[in-house]
Amino acid sequence: MKIKILSCLSCFFSFLFLASILHAEIIQLKNGNAIETKILKEDEKFVTVEASGGKVKIPKSNIQTIWRGTKEELLQVRGKEVYFTKGMEMYKEGRFQEAAENFEQARSPGVTNVILYANLGSAYASLGEAAKAEENFLKALEQKPNNPDILLNLARFYETQGSFKLAIPHYQKLTTFKPDDASVKRSLAYCDYMTGDFLAAAKLFEELGEKNDGVALCNSAAAYIKAGELDRAEMILKKLLAASSPIPRAYLNMATLHRLRKDYTEAEEQYQKALEKDPKTLEIQMGLGQLYLEKKDWDKSETNFNYVLEKDPKNLGAIYGLAQVFAQKKEFLKAGNFCEQLLEKDPRDLAMLNGVGLLYLRMNEPKKALEVYSRLFGVDDRYAKGHANAGLAYAFLEDADKALVEWTRALELDPKLDAATQNKKLLENIMQGSGNEKAVPK
Numbered sequence: 001m002k003i004k005i006l007s008c009l010s011c012f013f014s015f016l017f018l019a020s021i022l023h024a025e026i027i028q029l030k031n032g033n034a035i036e037t038k039i040l041k042e043d044e045k046f047v048t049v050e051a052s053g054g055k056v057k058i059p060k061s062n063i064q065t066i067w068r069g070t071k072e073e074l075l076q077v078r079g080k081e082v083y084f085t086k087g088m089e090m091y092k093e094g095r096f097q098e099a100a101e102n103f104e105q106a107r108s109p110g111v112t113n114v115i116l117y118a119n120l121g122s123a124y125a126s127l128g129e130a131a132k133a134e135e136n137f138l139k140a141l142e143q144k145p146n147n148p149d150i151l152l153n154l155a156r157f158y159e160t161q162g163s164f165k166l167a168i169p170h171y172q173k174l175t176t177f178k179p180d181d182a183s184v185k186r187s188l189a190y191c192d193y194m195t196g197d198f199l200a201a202a203k204l205f206e207e208l209g210e211k212n213d214g215v216a217l218c219n220s221a222a223a224y225i226k227a228g229e230l231d232r233a234e235m236i237l238k239k240l241l242a243a244s245s246p247i248p249r250a251y252l253n254m255a256t257l258h259r260l261r262k263d264y265t266e267a268e269e270q271y272q273k274a275l276e277k278d279p280k281t282l283e284i285q286m287g288l289g290q291l292y293l294e295k296k297d298w299d300k301s302e303t304n305f306n307y308v309l310e311k312d313p314k315n316l317g318a319i320y321g322l323a324q325v326f327a328q329k330k331e332f333l334k335a336g337n338f339c340e341q342l343l344e345k346d347p348r349d350l351a352m353l354n355g356v357g358l359l360y361l362r363m364n365e366p367k368k369a370l371e372v373y374s375r376l377f378g379v380d381d382r383y384a385k386g387h388a389n390a391g392l393a394y395a396f397l398e399d400a401d402k403a404l405v406e407w408t409r410a411l412e413l414d415p416k417l418d419a420a421t422q423n424k425k426l427l428e429n430i431m432q433g434s435g436n437e438k439a440v441p442k
Contacts (some may be wrong), residue, residue, distance in 0.1 A: 018321045024121050028064040042097075087119065096126040110296055111144055114143045118150050125157050128336070133157060146178050154185065164191040182208055186216065191221075198227035202404060214240060214247050248277035252284055258266050259291050267291055282308050282315070316346055323359055332363045343372070347422075350376060350383050366396035384414035403427055 027035045027047065035058075041048035046057045047066070087102030090169060100123035106116060121136035137154040144150055151170050158167035171188035178184055189204035202223035209217030224233035234257060239248040255270035268291060274284045289304035296351055302325045308318035323338035339356045346352055353376040360369035373390040376383060391406030410420035 007305070027058065027066050029058075029062055030064045031062070037085060039266050056343070080161060083109075084116070091119070091123055091126075096123050099123045100127060114140050114147070115142070118153065122153060122159070125153075125160075130157075130161055146173075146177070148174060151177075152184070156334070161185060162194075163393055164194040167191045168195065180213070182213075189216075189219070193219075193223055193226075197230070198223045202227055202229065202232075214243070218247050218249050218253060220417070221250070222256075225257055225260070230260065233257055248274060248278075248281070250349060251277060252281070252287065255284075255287055255291075259287065259294070262294070264291060264295055282311055286315075286317055286321070289318070293321065293324060297326070298329050314345065316349075316352065319345070320352065320355060323356070327359050327362050332365075335359060335363060336365075343375075347375065348379050350380055350386065353379070354383070354386050354389060357386070357393070361389065361393060361396065365398075368394040369393040369396075382413055384410045384417050387413065388417055388420040391420065395423070395427065 026035065027039075027049070029035070034217060035049065037051065039048040040048055042054060045060055046059060047063065048055055048057050050056075082342075083102045083106040087099045087106060090096070090099035090102060098276045100120060103116060103120045103123060107113070117136045117140035121133045121140060124130075124136060125133035127133075134157065137150065137157060137226055141147070141148045141154055147265075149173050155167045155170035155174065158164070158170070168188065168191050171184055171191060174181070174184045175188065178274060185204055185208055186436055189201045189208070190202065192198075193201035196410040202220050205216045205220035205223055209220055221233040221236040221240070224230070224236070225301065233253070237250055237254045237257065240246055241254065251270050251274035255267045255274060258264075258267035268288070271284055271288050274281070274287075274402055278284065284306050285304045289301050289308065292298075292301035297310065305318045305321040305325065309317050309322070312318070319338050319341050323335050323342065326332070326335035326338065339359055342356055343353055349397065353372055356370045357372040359375070360366070360372060370393045373386050373393065376386045385411035391410065392402075394403035394406060406423060407420045407424040407427070411424065
């Protein structure tokens with residue numbers, strides 16, 4: 001990951017000069033000469049120095065810099081200037097390890113240098129050394145909390161690392177400094193989407209789309225769909241599809257919208273239009289696979305998920321889809337094999353673990369389901385849906401006490417979880433001798 005570096009050498013050395021002593025020793029003239037002397041007096045126009053023939057006034061207009069330290073310290077600083085310049089050159093050439101080493105050599109003990117920290121962060125980020133990159137970016141930001149370049153570099157760093165929640169506040173702060181920067185808002189909207197704040201993402205994408213950005217509008221519709229705002233998404237998609245050359249993904253989003261409304265005929269028609277426009281997009285085949293799964297057309301669903309898996313053998317959605325198909329077809333050995341693949345490929349995805357647990361419940365394997373939920377709780381014990389379905393697994397095993405414990409825990413974490421509420425009430429009624437409803441998975 002290559003991030004912008006800051007190249008202000010004058011700023012770099014202004015920090016180093018702050019660390020030196022206050023007694024003037026060396027004056028660098030604009031003609032290239034240097035005078036090692038003692039400053040006797042200094043005003044707005046002249047610097048009076050000690051010379052062999054007496055006092056000499058030097059116009060400040062002729063002076064490049066005044067070094068306030070010893071000659072040895074000046075040589076040391078000049079050496080650090082060489083390292084800094086070399087680090088810049090190495091970075092621009094893509095030699096990030098050498099750049100980082102030179103930037104490290106340019107550091108001075110006890111000197112706080114914002115630009116150096118920022119560039120070290122960029123070099124380490126480009127090397128993939130996330131911990132060192134973050135450390136240096138944060139040091140730079142601590143000294144200059146409102147510097148747009150540092151904010152942008154840190155936000156992009158977190159985004160590329162998948163730490164979307166950490167990126168968001170920096171992008172938000174940037175929007176106050178750069179309210180018209182569409183790229184910043186687009187990145188913020190993407191991070192909102194990836195953290196599950198679909199409504200915030202939808203509104204930002206929609207704002208960008210108002211400036212004739214069809215892709216942003218399409219993204220807005222997708223986010224509204226995720227947020228459950230189907231009517232709002234439909235308004236946007238109808239506008240996009242009415243254009244002379246609609247964005248292909250608009251058909252896919254409209255198909256998803258109709259599938260969620262269980263309008264399967266219209267959904268299938270939109271998926272087919274999407275395929276005509278963009279036949280290589282696997283998401284369309286995934287959508288068709290899910291559509292046929294919901295219609296209980298197991299063979300067509302299997303065909304579509306297999307097509308995706310042939311093109312992309314690591315596609316977890318297709319693997320999960322096939323696990324569902326074979327569970328429904330009661331081919332439990334095949335379903336179990338796909339479940340095991342899921343557990344191997346992404347053992348920390350909470351939603352996926354929850355889904356695999358449910359599949360084992362559908363296959364009447366409550367013990368295996370509990371093994372999966374145990375793994376889930378090892379990743380995050382605050383996942384309410386997992387506790388709700390773990391309670392269901394204990395209910396299958398006729399362990400009422402543990403089922404009640406899990407459903408109680410689920411409701412503590414999410415009081416609005418209807419399945420846990422219903423199942424807990426059902427079990428309590430059964431234990432009291434009444435109730436004949438069926439338990440509900442979540």
